[in-house]
Amino acid sequence: MKNHIFQLNRRQALIGSGAAALAAAAGPAFAATTNMKDALRMLAGKVFYSTDQPGRWKGKEAGHSPLIKIDKNGSDILLRAATQHPMSPQHHIVKHIILDGELNFMKEQMFDLTFDMPRSRFELNGYSGRLYVVSMCNKHDNWINWADV
Ligand SMILES: [Fe+2]
Numbered sequence: 001m002k003n004h005i006f007q008l009n010r011r012q013a014l015i016g017s018g019a020a021a022l023a024a025a026a027g028p029a030f031a032a033t034t035n036m037k038d039a040l041r042m043l044a045g046k047v048f049y050s051t052d053q054p055g056r057w058k059g060k061e062a063g064h065s066p067l068i069k070i071d072k073n074g075s076d077i078l079l080r081a082a083t084q085h086p087m088s089p090q091h092h093i094v095k096h097i098i099l100d101g102e103l104n105f106m107k108e109q110m111f112d113l114t115f116d117m118p119r120s121r122f123e124l125n126g127y128s129g130r131l132y133v134v135s136m137c138n139k140h141d142n143w144i145n146w147a148d149v
Contacts, residue, residue, distance in 0.1 A: 048134075048142045057140050064143040066096060066135040076125045077149055083118040083135040087111070093118035094136040101130035124149070 045055030051065045063085045071078040083093045092113045098106040109120035118135065128149050135143045 048144055049140075050144050060140050064135060064137055064140055066133040066143060066145045068131075068133050068145055068147040070131075070147050070149055072149065077123070077127050079122045079124055079131060079133070079147070079149075081120045081122075081133045081135070083137075083143075085118055085135075085137065087113045087117060089113060091139050092137070094138055096120040097134040097136065098122050098124070099132040099134065100127070101132075103132065106131075 044050065045053035049055055049057055049060075049064065051061040054061050057064070064083060067082045067084070069080045069082075071080070079098065081096050081098075083096070085093050087093065093111055095108050095110045096118070097108040100106050106124070107122050109122070111118055124131070130146055130148050132144055132146045135145075137143070
């Protein structure tokens, strides 16, 4: 599994807004970029993070990058994600979000810090292609990883 290094504005990417909003949020240098891939690359390690692009959270990779396991049985797909992160009222994982290969929202699982560990399961039967998992920490922002089905 390879870590995802796309760069995307966390808010726009997670809720599916367009490139114009992304460019406006990132400033003049970003707005001059016409290629979305280049634009997204500029935001990795700044707005969202991965093990390859930990940015200001360098050293926090192991506890924040979501681990992904895919079980496939014919067209039945079960994605399991885990973040190796403590759950306390002051510092915890808020949720896991699943995005498709085009970064469209598919599913999410919120965590109740009283009862839950930051582990999630998603049935994605019939899906094929790339899947992104975003793990949202209340202190250390959004961390992304990917898997191919
Ligand atoms: Fe954290």
